[in-house]
Amino acid sequence: MTTAYIALEDGRVVEARSRAPGRSRGELVFTTAYTGYEESLTDPSYEEQVLTFSYPLIGNYGVRSERFESERVHPRAVVARELTDDVAEWLTEEGVPAVDHLDTRDLVTGIRDQGAMRCGVAAGPDATPEAAREELSECKGMSEHTDIGAQVSVGEPQTVNADGDGPRVCLIDCGAKGSILDSLVDRDAVVDVLPYDATPTDVRDVDPDVLFISNGPGDPENFTAAQTLVDELAGDLPLAGICLGQQVVAGALGGDTEKMAFGHRGVNQPVRDLRSGRVVMTTQNHGYTVSDPGPLDVTQVNVNDDTPEGLESDELGVLTRQYHPEANPGPHDSLDFFDDVLALADEEEPALAD
Template sequence: MRARLLLEDGTECVGTALGAASEQFGEVVFNTGLTGYQEVLSDPSYCGQIVVMTYPLIGNYGINRDDFEAVRPFIHGFVVREHCDLPSNWRSASTLDELLREYEIPGIAGVDTRMLTRKIRHHGTLRGLITTADTPADELIHQIRRTPLLTDQVSRVSTKSVFSCPGNGPRVVLVDFGSKHGILRELTKRGCDVVVVPYDVTAEEIRRIRPDGVLLSNGPGDPKDVPEAIHMIRDLLGEYPLFGICLGHQLFALASGANTEKMKFGHRGGNHPVKELTSGRTYITSQNHGYAVTSESIVGTGLEITHIALNDGTIEGLRDLNRRAFSVQYHPEAAPGPYDSGYLFDQFLELIASTKGANAYAKTT
């Protein structure tokens, strides 16, 4: 079956339909990962987006039970150069095409993904649409240009109720803005007693849980579209050790008085170099974000820049020593990507331990 990808600038790509025979609108972005397409598809941070994979062959190791990063995908479309419909891997349980069909996600194969990537790098992210219908291109492009992007992605992907993953270690409240399972895995394998809460949780509700620390998860969209989270974080800052990841990093910055802005085409992939300023060491990181904290807005906030992206100099890490809080723009849980930065979860637990030790000492003096 024929499928088309149309962009707001008038571009039309014709290829072979992949997944659901339907029509879907979204923001068109690209991902530079060489592997990990299953984790990309199931990452809630892609809610509302059509993802172009720059690696030319996708689907060759199929889909398995264990590599999902959410209960279901929230991605709006998938674009590949070449789709492999005969995967070879001992864990494979289904094909990429079958997964997309199951969740009614349209895809397209056989298009020039290099051209699309260069176009996005030049113009910035573009609104687009994948369709299997024969509607005239002019009509569809007009429809794309007058359709606004989503602003409620976080409410779509966040858990609707509180749930816990018991452990014998410190109690961590994980605020779910679209959290990947990888974050929960990293906490539970360190023995944490994790309580997962919805994005619109209040500071008072978190206090009732009596946590030892608070982790702000990744998630989709513009952090300024989640004002209730900014107020909650501002209310809790300094009260508990706090760790922010990706969207959680941006929300932490906003709650501290800094500002964020939309990037031209964002960072998405498992191969982004980041420099840690204190050690001078470079880490290869997994990233997925379209917004960044602005450098000039850090002045006077009490925040300190800890990491920068080597490709474009944008902020990749922040900390506030006085309020026992830090954050990174990238994904230390990887999935997909390198595990170089997993030590950040250990730093979070060390911060919790030192805070509990200090509190215990204060009570005895």
């Protein structure tokens, strides 16, 4: 058995089995999802993180590219109680270190009690505890990745479904999951995908009906260009956002965000709508949350900790969600969010000023 080591910020070094060789580092986080490992591993929101699966067996239904959320694996390394050969071979091809045969319950409870922590990973024939510690010593905190958007965003603008009959949506790609784009196209929207650092002039040139800020990795305060878009266009253009997008919108409009202890990551997070009392199950992947909604109304909250899950403003034409209503890998409780976003385009709004 080839050995692997994980050096943790709390001083521990955990020994494991190497399943995909290499050295890496990142913020150690966990997901409680027991399905959807392909979607999780290709979710750009996991950039610069080391993903631990709390479910004991990962890979029991193989690897199929049609389930991918992007073109590559985004976590810097992968940890599981047991990985199947299919997943291990995929991660080896991707050049992403992976380890198993360790007590992931202990890792998860440690993250739960102490918070997400930096770690270093060394796996393969040459792996040593010292090598893992070296990786840890070079690991940045998530807020220090000031231009993380450049690692996950499109490089050039692109238009998807140009012949669609629905509203025109300008999607700011801060690390968007593919299923968000699919959800809009399925409703016949024309989607102009712009890079994370697009300017207000870039958006005005598109002349969209709705501005949509996507999900993405890291600290929302580092997405200053997206904040500028919201600040300058709010009131002139309906605004929507998912996950990081909700945080960016709230922060730009006078609210505030904060880092959570260990975040919400999984496919079974309960969310309650404050108006209807209805509870839906949701997919989530975020380590930051809105601490002050500013001028926006909190319309949905997490049942477990009361953090804001939905923000709205009729006056400003804002509709955001902290969770992932595109429902990939599931559940499908909140797919109607995209219908509500496109309905924003039907409201009377002034034309964008030059």
